[in-house]
Amino acid sequence: EADIYQTPRYLVIGTGKKITLECSQTMGHDKMYWYQQDPGMELHLIHYSYGVNSTEKGDLSSESTVSRIRTEHFPLTLESARPSHTSQYLCASSEKGQGNTIYFGEGSWLTVV
Amino acid sequence: KNQVEQSPQSLIILEGKNCTLQCNYTVSPFSNLRWYKQDTGRGPVSLTIMTFSENTKSNGRYTATLDADTKQSSLHITASQLSDSASYICVVSDRGSTLGRLYFGRGTQLTVWP
Numbered sequence: 001e002a003d004i005y006q007t008p009r010y011l012v013i014g015t016g017k018k019i020t021l022e023c024s025q026t027m028g029h030d031k032m033y034w035y036q037q038d039p040g041m042e043l044h045l046i047h048y049s050y051g052v053n054s055t056e057k058g059d060l061s062s063e064s065t066v067s068r069i070r071t072e073h074f075p076l077t078l079e080s081a082r083p084s085h086t087s088q089y090l091c092a093s094s095e096k097g098q099g100n101t102i103y104f105g106e107g108s109w110l111t112v113v
Numbered sequence: 114k115n116q117v118e119q120s121p122q123s124l125i126i127l128e129g130k131n132c133t134l135q136c137n138y139t140v141s142p143f144s145n146l147r148w149y150k151q152d153t154g155r156g157p158v159s160l161t162i163m164t165f166s167e168n169t170k171s172n173g174r175y176t177a178t179l180d181a182d183t184k185q186s187s188l189h190i191t192a193s194q195l196s197d198s199a200s201y202i203c204v205v206s207d208r209g210s211t212l213g214r215l216y217f218g219r220g221t222q223l224t225v226w227p
Contacts, residue, residue: 040219040222090156090157098206099206101159102159105156107155
């Protein structure tokens with residue numbers, strides 16, 4: 001059972017609003033990730049982190065930002081939401097090294113109207 | 114170009130029947146291949162991880178195979194249950210970077226009917 005939690009699960013907000021999606025894991029994993037997934041489509045990496053104070057942009061250009069002040073916490077922030085940001089956002093974590101299981105949260109469904 | 118292609122896109126089977134899902138990839142250099150199950154509206158859950166030297170791995174009624182020479186993998190589900198209805202995603206990792214970049218397929222949507 002994965003101990004990685006995302007809030008909120010569902011959110012509808014107006015254009016121009018600032019939103020922070022929360023992600024926490026209690027497994028002590030160094031690596032954390034944010035993916036974006038539209039219905040029926042593949043996951044796209046938008047941010048990742050190797051550890052505290054480490055953040056990198058992923059493959060998909062995103063107007064969001066992330067921070068990693070604590071090992072267990074990896075929030076994603078949109079300063080000014082737009083309808084094009086409507087999507088599912090998945091947080092994940094894994095231990096260091098390749099070939100380790102990546103554990104996903106339940107996802108945050110964001111709708112911008 | 115590194116890609117992961119899955120087939121079929123969708124599949125409907127009757128409860129109790131077996132099925133096989135396919136995954137072809139062009140990712141190089143290859144590190145590992147993973148199969149995930151994603152229920153509607155939920156996050157993906159890991160089923161199997163296989164490295165270059167492994168050609169089969171089981172997890173209960175799920176059995177994954179890997180042919181690294183032909184760059185193909187399959188996921189076989191035995192005695193399907195209604196709870197198997199989900200999207201099954203093939204993910205291939207390269208070893209060209211420290212991160213081990215992941216390439217995701219679009220998934221096969223499996224529906225199991227009673």
